[in-house]
Amino acid sequence: MNKRQLGNTDLHISEVGLGCMNLGTNEQNAKGIIHEAINAGINYIDTADLYDYGENEKLVGKALKGKRQDTIVATKGGNHFEPGQDGWYWDPSKKYLKEAIKNSLLRLGLDDVDLYQLHGGTIEDPIDEVIETFEELQQEGLIRYFGLSSIRPNVIKSYVDQTTVTSNMMQYSLLDRRPEEELLDYLDSNQVSVLVRGALGKGMLTSKGIEQWEKKGSNGFLEYDQNELKQVIEKLQVLAQEANTTPQSIAMHYCLSHPGVSSLILGASRPEQIQHNIKAYYDAPNDEAIVKEVSNMTKEQIYEQHRV
Known part of the structure; x- marks a missing residue:
């Protein structure tokens, strides 16, 4: 699998990464998914402390035993929760982030992670303090690089303008083209890699698109109403058939x-889904005409909400 540089670092990550949020809680199943991904050439493994309140990190850590050298491991922090208690709240303080990363490393069974991401954020955050925290964690050898996981343009720009952020994870797809207007080129010019989540539009941009639309499209999607959404899905199905893909x-x-995109972070709840994702990756048409055609059939969008 092709790899792309992560920001301005020495890390090169697979163009498809594994998002671990949907691994579930069965240890054997989770291990099977992660091993299937690594065997398929995926080297980027992404989790977060909030996923199943830390249990996800434990599963990832167990599955990576003996395979750490083959992977680039990322996790996220900033959502404050206590073991055994329901709920969480946003807490980007230095005290909590330092506590959070150490707990993440314990659960993962690792001495460090390659990428530590702020899991959210608002313009009201103590940004200087967060940056200082990340830099101290680097100096302590607990993290190699730091990034963001945010769709808020003003927050993203505040961090990028003040420090050497490595990456930003955000939602981006044919159905959500908001990053194109003001973020993709901006981040690329600042050598900040984009890690894409949601590339398949809740499954509506797959061969089962209409089936997924029936389940998830009744309220539309962003600026698409229900019928517009269905029309886009149907047009994509026809185009794919014509292009033999x-x-x-x-x-x-x-x-x-x-x-500016380094990797598509795709989730899986079964090993077979890894196989489907990899097949789709290798079957992707290297055709700029198709890129132009699908951009013409979908909407250009801007961030009207979620700015700060």
């Missing part, structure tokens, strides 16, 4: 066509 392949190729 799949909607999923086109959707993945579209996101990867931007040079």
